[in-house]
Amino acid sequence: MTRDVVRALERALGRERVIASAEELIAFEYDATIERGQPQAVVFPDSTEQVSAAVKVAHRYDVPVIPRGAGTGLSGGAVAAVGGVVVALTRMKRVLEVDAVNRLAVVEPGVVNLDLSRAVSPFGLYYAPDPSSQRACTIGGNVAENAGGPHCLALGTTTNHVLGCELVLADGTIAQIGGRSRDVAGYDLTGAFVGSEGTLAIATTITVRLSRLPESTRTLLAIFDTVDDASNAVSSIIASGFVPAALEMMDRNIIRAVEPMLHCGYPLDAEAVLLIEVDGLEESTAEQAEAVAAICRANAARELRLAVEEADRALLWSGRKASISALGHLFPNYYVLDGVVPRTRLPAVLRQTYEIAERYGFAVANVFHAGDGNLHPNLLFDEREPGVTARVLEAGAEIMRACVAAGGSITGEHGVGLEKRDFLSWIFGEDDLRAMAGLKAAFGAGEQYNPCKAFPTHHGCGEVTQAQVQRAAAAVGADLYV
Amino acid sequence: MSDAVATRPVDAFVAAVRAGAAGARILGAGLASFAVDGRAPSVAVFAGSIDDVQACLREAHRRRLAVIPWGAGSHMALGNEPAAYDVALVCTGLQRLVDYQPADMTVTVEAGLPLAELQAMLATERQFVPLDPPGRDVATIGGALAANAQGSLRHTAGTARDWLIGLTVVQADGTLVRSGGRVVKNVAGYDMSKLYIGSLATLGVIVEVTFKLAPRPAASTTLALACDSPHGAAMLLFAARDAGLAVEAAEMLAPAAAAEICGAARWSALVRAAGGASAVGRSVRELRENAAGMQADVREVDAATAWPAWRRRFAGRPVMLGLSVLPSRVADAAEALDGTIENATISCTVSAGVVRAACDATDDAAARAAIAAAREVARQHDGATIVGAAPAAVKRDADVFGPTRNDFPIMRRLKHELDPQRILAPGRFVGRL
Ligand SMILES: Cc1cc2nc3c(=O)[nH]c(=O)nc-3n(C[C@H](O)[C@H](O)[C@H](O)COP(=O)(O)OP(=O)(O)OC[C@H]3O[C@@H](n4cnc5c(N)ncnc54)[C@H](O)[C@@H]3O)c2cc1C
Numbered sequence: 001m002t003r004d005v006v007r008a009l010e011r012a013l014g015r016e017r018v019i020a021s022a023e024e025l026i027a028f029e030y031d032a033t034i035e036r037g038q039p040q041a042v043v044f045p046d047s048t049e050q051v052s053a054a055v056k057v058a059h060r061y062d063v064p065v066i067p068r069g070a071g072t073g074l075s076g077g078a079v080a081a082v083g084g085v086v087v088a089l090t091r092m093k094r095v096l097e098v099d100a101v102n103r104l105a106v107v108e109p110g111v112v113n114l115d116l117s118r119a120v121s122p123f124g125l126y127y128a129p130d131p132s133s134q135r136a137c138t139i140g141g142n143v144a145e146n147a148g149g150p151h152c153l154a155l156g157t158t159t160n161h162v163l164g165c166e167l168v169l170a171d172g173t174i175a176q177i178g179g180r181s182r183d184v185a186g187y188d189l190t191g192a193f194v195g196s197e198g199t200l201a202i203a204t205t206i207t208v209r210l211s212r213l214p215e216s217t218r219t220l221l222a223i224f225d226t227v228d229d230a231s232n233a234v235s236s237i238i239a240s241g242f243v244p245a246a247l248e249m250m251d252r253n254i255i256r257a258v259e260p261m262l263h264c265g266y267p268l269d270a271e272a273v274l275l276i277e278v279d280g281l282e283e284s285t286a287e288q289a290e291a292v293a294a295i296c297r298a299n300a301a302r303e304l305r306l307a308v309e310e311a312d313r314a315l316l317w318s319g320r321k322a323s324i325s326a327l328g329h330l331f332p333n334y335y336v337l338d339g340v341v342p343r344t345r346l347p348a349v350l351r352q353t354y355e356i357a358e359r360y361g362f363a364v365a366n367v368f369h370a371g372d373g374n375l376h377p378n379l380l381f382d383e384r385e386p387g388v389t390a391r392v393l394e395a396g397a398e399i400m401r402a403c404v405a406a407g408g409s410i411t412g413e414h415g416v417g418l419e420k421r422d423f424l425s426w427i428f429g430e431d432d433l434r435a436m437a438g439l440k441a442a443f444g445a446g447e448q449y450n451p452c453k454a455f456p457t458h459h460g461c462g463e464v465t466q467a468q469v470q471r472a473a474a475a476v477g478a479d480l481y482v
Numbered sequence: 483m484s485d486a487v488a489t490r491p492v493d494a495f496v497a498a499v500r501a502g503a504a505g506a507r508i509l510g511a512g513l514a515s516f517a518v519d520g521r522a523p524s525v526a527v528f529a530g531s532i533d534d535v536q537a538c539l540r541e542a543h544r545r546r547l548a549v550i551p552w553g554a555g556s557h558m559a560l561g562n563e564p565a566a567y568d569v570a571l572v573c574t575g576l577q578r579l580v581d582y583q584p585a586d587m588t589v590t591v592e593a594g595l596p597l598a599e600l601q602a603m604l605a606t607e608r609q610f611v612p613l614d615p616p617g618r619d620v621a622t623i624g625g626a627l628a629a630n631a632q633g634s635l636r637h638t639a640g641t642a643r644d645w646l647i648g649l650t651v652v653q654a655d656g657t658l659v660r661s662g663g664r665v666v667k668n669v670a671g672y673d674m675s676k677l678y679i680g681s682l683a684t685l686g687v688i689v690e691v692t693f694k695l696a697p698r699p700a701a702s703t704t705l706a707l708a709c710d711s712p713h714g715a716a717m718l719l720f721a722a723r724d725a726g727l728a729v730e731a732a733e734m735l736a737p738a739a740a741a742e743i744c745g746a747a748r749w750s751a752l753v754r755a756a757g758g759a760s761a762v763g764r765s766v767r768e769l770r771e772n773a774a775g776m777q778a779d780v781r782e783v784d785a786a787t788a789w790p791a792w793r794r795r796f797a798g799r800p801v802m803l804g805l806s807v808l809p810s811r812v813a814d815a816a817e818a819l820d821g822t823i824e825n826a827t828i829s830c831t832v833s834a835g836v837v838r839a840a841c842d843a844t845d846d847a848a849a850r851a852a853i854a855a856a857r858e859v860a861r862q863h864d865g866a867t868i869v870g871a872a873p874a875a876v877k878r879d880a881d882v883f884g885p886t887r888n889d890f891p892i893m894r895r896l897k898h899e900l901d902p903q904r905i906l907a908p909g910r911f912v913g914r915l
Contacts, residue, residue: 101720101810102835124724146669157667159676160644175889181835182641183806185868185883186912187685187893191643191676195669215726239585241608241697281726283760340665342586372667373586412667420670427663428671435659436672438899442892454671 012053035076042086048204056172067198069141075417081452109140125210146195148413150246153371159194167201200443214279218289219313222274222296223303230272231347233299246277247371257326264319323367331380339403340412360395374412491545503537505530516570519874526570540656553625556617559871565909590692593624612639617797624688630680634731648692649675654901699756704785706744707751712813727765730756736828799840803856807865822855886913
């Protein structure tokens with residue numbers, strides 16, 4: 001069976017676009033989580049037609065199809081949970097069109113997020129959603145996860161910036177959804193497709209909105225002696241009715257991980273820092289920076305540093321951008337969580353997070369999109385400790401529950417994927433999930449289409465996550481616990 | 483005879499709703515005001531609660547009665563002729579404020595509340611939902627969402643999809659389903675809420691919504707820049723956009739519209755600078771300088787008259803047309819349209835590629851001519867046209883949404899999945915779904 005599928009794929013795409021040997025497949029068994037799963041084959045199409053041809057083969061042999069971008073996903077979305085054909089889109093990385101006047105670009109899905117912004121910067125434009133993984137992750141992966149980033153606070157996440165896509169559906173049919181404007185007649189299929197985690201179709205071209213680089217940008221580092229003060233400052237800034245361009249928080253463990261390496265100026269004895277950015281017209285950024293500084297002072301900020309020059313701002317940001325990867329300097333392994341709470345509940349839920357981690361005996365490092373209420377607690381651990389993975393997952397689940405109890409959600413940007421399927425029922429009832437299944441059916445994406453993702457565990461997926469997670473914990477290296 | 487009447491499904495429906503939906507009022511006569519495209523329903527149900535909406539749909543579904551949900555009725559002109567219409571389900575009784583947390587900048591309300599009332603409440607906290615659809619200030623939130631109605635804020639704030647973070651709908655069979663939530667960032671589950679925006683209630687009845695909110699700008703100034711050509715006006719607007727000026731709304735008006743709304747019968751840019759006082763000051767200064775450089779006349783106009791006048795001119799007109807073209811083609815398209823449709827009021831949100839035309843066509847032939855002209859202009863400018871209002875007889879000949887595309891099979895299956903009996907506003911949507 002596997003051999004037939006591989007042969008058919010080779011016939012359809014050419015041998016050079018298919019890999020199927022055990023050694024070569026290893027690199028495609030995981031993403032940036034601790035999930036693992038071996039596909040039967042990985043294909044590397046160059047065009048929409050080739051994607052369609054590959055999907056048709058999988059459809060004919062009734063084997064799973066798993067779309068894949070750069071594999072930086074943090075919920076196991078690109079992992080072949082129960083085998084199948086991985087469609088890797090990394091070779092489709094052309095920027096097909098930049099229309100500066102109309103502020104849009106048409107790109108292939110494998111274009112790396114930062115490369116797109118670089119490609120349009122000569123026009124004074126950029127692509128706004130900026131996940132911290134933007135040097136590696138692809139626009140296709142961003143669309144699938146509805147990726148966010150530090151600058152999504154004011155400008156919105158991926159969904160606010162995608163106008164349309166060309167899709168290859170589960171049976172290999174090609175369809176266009178959306179267009180070059182928002183005013184396309186019909187149901188907003190683009191809106192429903194963004195964030196569908198590779199479970200509805202494969203995007204083979206994507207039309208995005210571009211934004212204008214601001215005239216003036218000011219970055220403020222606010223330093224606090226307690227996490228409570230910092231999170232109260234966040235709540236006060238939002239409550240003041242002003243939405244900064246970015247509002248990020250890092251706590252002591254993050255500071256200890258990044259500062260010795262990067263010397264970005266975060267004091268090692270601080271309990272928390274806020275990185276706050278305002279942008280726009282020169283006149284307003286000066287005013288806004290002052291207003292934000294005043295709020296921080298009122299919330300007991302012990303020190304404020306303002307960066308205006310590009311190099312100074314970049315230094316302040318460097319610590320934020322390297323936060324997660326720097327955690328390896330503190331502990332062999334770390335596990336990234338992604339929860340959301342209403343912004344007034346940040347102080348309370350952060351306190352709970354520390355309390356839960358401590359109860360389980362873990363250190364926790366928090367670096368997150370505070371302005372959106374989007375938490376990323378990282379649980380630090382050493383996989384060599386027996387039974388530790390199960391405890392990490394338990395502690396993680398408890399933190400997620402705390403987010404839900406505060407009126408929040410189990411994921412703000414990383415997706416449900418393999419990891420959080422069974423948490424969905426905390427926020428959605430059966431009827432809600434049935435309606436979502438209706439959308440999947442409308443796209444013609446059956447059981448074999450990226451199976452075991454995004455919906456509560458169903459027949460056939462069994463214990464994929466649990467068993468997988470535990471085996472993986474023993475098998476994978478520290479750098480995979482991103 | 484009376485026996486035959488008594489067994490009509492509608493009568494059985496009325497009896498069942500009476501029994502099952504305590505808060506609902508039922509109207510069996512005088513239903514002309516609930517006519518859609520000239521067709522009146524057999525009964526109108528006024529829901530007093532979400533439970534009533536559920537009961538009404540459950541009973542209608544059981545009997546395969548066609549239901550068209552109503553808000554205030556200000557956007558009922560949009561849509562194809564209904565294929566069937568038995569029950570008007572009036573949702574204006576759903577007005578509960580469910581949750582408002584000013585410090586979180588989110589609000590959850592029932593969908594029958596007029597948008598204007600919500601805005602008035604939010605204004606006390608200096609917040610708002612950046613949606614300002616044309617029309618008298620009666621449109622309900624649910625109606626405005628189902629019609630995806632949008633006004634001058636489209637220029638900066640996008641559309642409802644950019645502000646809606648959670649949605650509760652009642653499905654055709656009466657089931658209540660939720661998507662999204664009350665937090666501003668959330669990717670749990672498919673983002674189903676997007677599907678109902680602009681769906682004309684063909685997938686479900688919107689009963690409760692959660693918006694994220696924006697702060698009200700501290701200062702605002704409205705200018706009218708009168709130019710010699712649409713290209714001049716568009717150029718001023720592009721310059722303002724590219725300079726990043728604090729412009730909240732920017733409409734380009736054709737001469738007739740400008741005369742009605744802000745004075746001079748010339749191609750004009752009606753611009754509202756808004757934000758912090760110093761940003762507004764600088765923006766107004768640069769707008770004036772740029773205009774002077776192009777020999778355009780600049781006048782400050784009274785925002786409290788100009789913008790409501792603009793909204794009124796694009797609501798309730800017998801023929802309304804919405805063209806979508808790329809922003810760079812707007813000036814050409816508007817000029818072409820101005821030359822071909824008689825007595826049209828034309829306004830364009832240039833940055834979004836939106837060209838609106840409204841007219842009071844005196845008969846069906848004039849309406850047909852206007853639609854044909856708009857479609858031809860759109861075709862020449864690689865755009866598309868949606869007919870927002872037209873006489874029923876005219877709609878019968880042509881799908882108001884224009885031709886379907888290769889994603890239509892997905893839409894048809896979606897309709898089938900969520901409303902298999904086709905009882906929700908049947909025939910009204912794209913491809914007469
Ligand atoms: C260090 C680090 C920092 C991160 N920071 C952020 C952050 O700030 N914000 C954030 O949102 N995320 C962040 N992430 C998560 C991750 O980078 C994003 O989810 C990203 O969008 C994934 O892109 P990818 O190309 O790696 O996709 P993959 O991991 O390869 O795939 C992700 C999902 O997308 C699907 N998919 C991929 N391409 C397509 C396509 N063309 N069509 C349909 N489906 C497709 C896959 O099936 C899978 O379900 C971070 C990850 C790391 C490792």
